[in-house]
Amino acid sequence: MGTVRRFEDLEVWQLSRELARSVFTLTQQEPFCRNFPLIGQIQRSSGSVMDNIAEGFDRGGNKEFINFLTIAKGSCSETRSQLYRAYDYGFIDDETLEQHLLKTEVILAKLQSFINHLKKTEHKGPKFK
Numbered sequence: 001m002g003t004v005r006r007f008e009d010l011e012v013w014q015l016s017r018e019l020a021r022s023v024f025t026l027t028q029q030e031p032f033c034r035n036f037p038l039i040g041q042i043q044r045s046s047g048s049v050m051d052n053i054a055e056g057f058d059r060g061g062n063k064e065f066i067n068f069l070t071i072a073k074g075s076c077s078e079t080r081s082q083l084y085r086a087y088d089y090g091f092i093d094d095e096t097l098e099q100h101l102l103k104t105e106v107i108l109a110k111l112q113s114f115i116n117h118l119k120k121t122e123h124k125g126p127k128f129k
Contacts, residue, residue, distance in 0.1 A: 016050035048075035
Protein backbone atom coordinates (compact mmCIF):
# COMPACT_ATOMS: atom_id res chain seq x y z
CA MET A 1 0.00 0.00 0.00
CA GLY A 2 1.54 3.30 -1.09
CA THR A 3 1.50 6.49 0.88
CA VAL A 4 -1.96 7.96 1.08
CA ARG A 5 -2.09 11.66 1.76
CA ARG A 6 -5.83 12.31 1.42
CA PHE A 7 -8.95 10.20 1.65
CA GLU A 8 -9.61 10.77 -2.06
CA ASP A 9 -6.55 8.59 -2.75
CA LEU A 10 -8.17 5.55 -1.13
CA GLU A 11 -9.54 3.06 -3.65
CA VAL A 12 -12.31 2.03 -1.25
CA TRP A 13 -13.45 5.67 -1.00
CA GLN A 14 -13.43 5.97 -4.81
CA LEU A 15 -15.53 2.80 -5.13
CA SER A 16 -17.91 4.07 -2.46
CA ARG A 17 -18.29 7.34 -4.32
CA GLU A 18 -19.16 5.40 -7.47
CA LEU A 19 -21.75 3.38 -5.54
CA ALA A 20 -23.39 6.55 -4.21
CA ARG A 21 -23.44 8.07 -7.70
CA SER A 22 -24.90 4.88 -9.18
CA VAL A 23 -27.58 4.64 -6.49
CA PHE A 24 -28.52 8.27 -7.12
CA THR A 25 -28.95 7.52 -10.84
CA LEU A 26 -31.15 4.52 -10.02
CA THR A 27 -33.41 6.60 -7.81
CA GLN A 28 -34.04 9.12 -10.59
CA GLN A 29 -35.69 6.50 -12.82
CA GLU A 30 -39.35 5.51 -13.00
CA PRO A 31 -40.96 4.07 -10.96
CA PHE A 32 -38.26 4.35 -8.25
CA CYS A 33 -38.36 8.15 -8.36
CA ARG A 34 -41.83 8.16 -6.81
CA ASN A 35 -40.93 6.34 -3.58
CA PHE A 36 -39.54 9.28 -1.63
CA PRO A 37 -38.93 7.48 1.68
CA LEU A 38 -36.86 4.73 0.06
CA ILE A 39 -35.04 7.24 -2.15
CA GLY A 40 -33.96 9.26 0.85
CA GLN A 41 -32.92 6.23 2.84
CA ILE A 42 -30.87 4.53 0.12
CA GLN A 43 -29.23 7.80 -0.95
CA ARG A 44 -28.26 8.57 2.66
CA SER A 45 -26.90 5.10 3.39
CA SER A 46 -24.90 4.88 0.16
CA GLY A 47 -23.47 8.36 0.71
CA SER A 48 -22.69 7.50 4.32
CA VAL A 49 -20.21 4.84 3.18
CA MET A 50 -17.92 7.38 1.49
CA ASP A 51 -18.56 10.02 4.15
CA ASN A 52 -17.54 7.78 7.03
CA ILE A 53 -14.36 6.72 5.25
CA ALA A 54 -13.50 10.40 4.75
CA GLU A 55 -14.34 11.41 8.32
CA GLY A 56 -12.42 8.52 9.85
CA PHE A 57 -9.38 9.20 7.69
CA ASP A 58 -9.14 12.80 8.82
CA ARG A 59 -9.51 11.94 12.51
CA GLY A 60 -5.81 11.14 12.41
CA GLY A 61 -5.75 7.98 14.52
CA ASN A 62 -6.12 4.35 13.53
CA LYS A 63 -8.54 3.42 16.33
CA GLU A 64 -10.95 6.15 15.32
CA PHE A 65 -10.43 5.32 11.65
CA ILE A 66 -11.25 1.66 12.29
CA ASN A 67 -14.42 2.74 14.08
CA PHE A 68 -15.52 4.86 11.13
CA LEU A 69 -14.63 2.10 8.65
CA THR A 70 -16.85 -0.23 10.67
CA ILE A 71 -19.68 2.30 10.46
CA ALA A 72 -19.06 2.52 6.70
CA LYS A 73 -19.45 -1.27 6.51
CA GLY A 74 -22.80 -0.98 8.27
CA SER A 75 -23.96 1.70 5.86
CA CYS A 76 -22.87 -0.43 2.92
CA SER A 77 -24.86 -3.37 4.26
CA GLU A 78 -27.85 -1.09 4.79
CA THR A 79 -27.59 -0.01 1.14
CA ARG A 80 -27.45 -3.68 0.17
CA SER A 81 -30.65 -4.40 2.07
CA GLN A 82 -32.38 -1.42 0.48
CA LEU A 83 -31.35 -2.67 -2.95
CA TYR A 84 -33.26 -5.86 -2.20
CA ARG A 85 -36.29 -3.78 -1.23
CA ALA A 86 -36.04 -1.82 -4.48
CA TYR A 87 -35.90 -5.13 -6.34
CA ASP A 88 -38.83 -6.58 -4.38
CA TYR A 89 -40.89 -3.47 -5.16
CA GLY A 90 -40.14 -3.85 -8.89
CA PHE A 91 -38.00 -0.69 -9.08
CA ILE A 92 -34.91 -2.49 -10.41
CA ASP A 93 -34.42 -5.65 -12.46
CA ASP A 94 -32.31 -8.77 -11.79
CA GLU A 95 -29.27 -7.48 -13.65
CA THR A 96 -29.27 -4.10 -11.92
CA LEU A 97 -29.65 -5.76 -8.53
CA GLU A 98 -26.73 -8.10 -9.19
CA GLN A 99 -24.49 -5.30 -10.48
CA HIS A 100 -25.10 -3.22 -7.39
CA LEU A 101 -24.82 -6.13 -4.97
CA LEU A 102 -21.44 -6.93 -6.51
CA LYS A 103 -20.33 -3.33 -5.93
CA THR A 104 -21.33 -3.58 -2.27
CA GLU A 105 -19.55 -6.94 -1.86
CA VAL A 106 -16.32 -5.49 -3.24
CA ILE A 107 -16.57 -2.45 -0.97
CA LEU A 108 -17.33 -4.59 2.09
CA ALA A 109 -14.35 -6.85 1.39
CA LYS A 110 -12.02 -3.89 0.88
CA LEU A 111 -13.25 -2.20 4.05
CA GLN A 112 -12.63 -5.37 6.06
CA SER A 113 -9.19 -5.80 4.51
CA PHE A 114 -8.35 -2.19 5.36
CA ILE A 115 -9.56 -2.66 8.94
CA ASN A 116 -7.42 -5.78 9.27
CA HIS A 117 -4.40 -3.88 7.94
CA LEU A 118 -4.90 -0.98 10.35
CA LYS A 119 -5.22 -3.37 13.29
CA LYS A 120 -1.86 -4.99 12.45
CA THR A 121 0.21 -1.94 11.59
CA GLU A 122 2.53 -0.33 14.10
CA HIS A 123 1.82 3.12 12.60
CA LYS A 124 -0.95 4.55 14.79
CA GLY A 125 -1.88 7.56 12.66
CA PRO A 126 -0.57 11.07 12.02
CA LYS A 127 -1.90 12.58 15.23
CA PHE A 128 0.42 10.27 17.20
CA LYS A 129 3.65 11.37 15.47
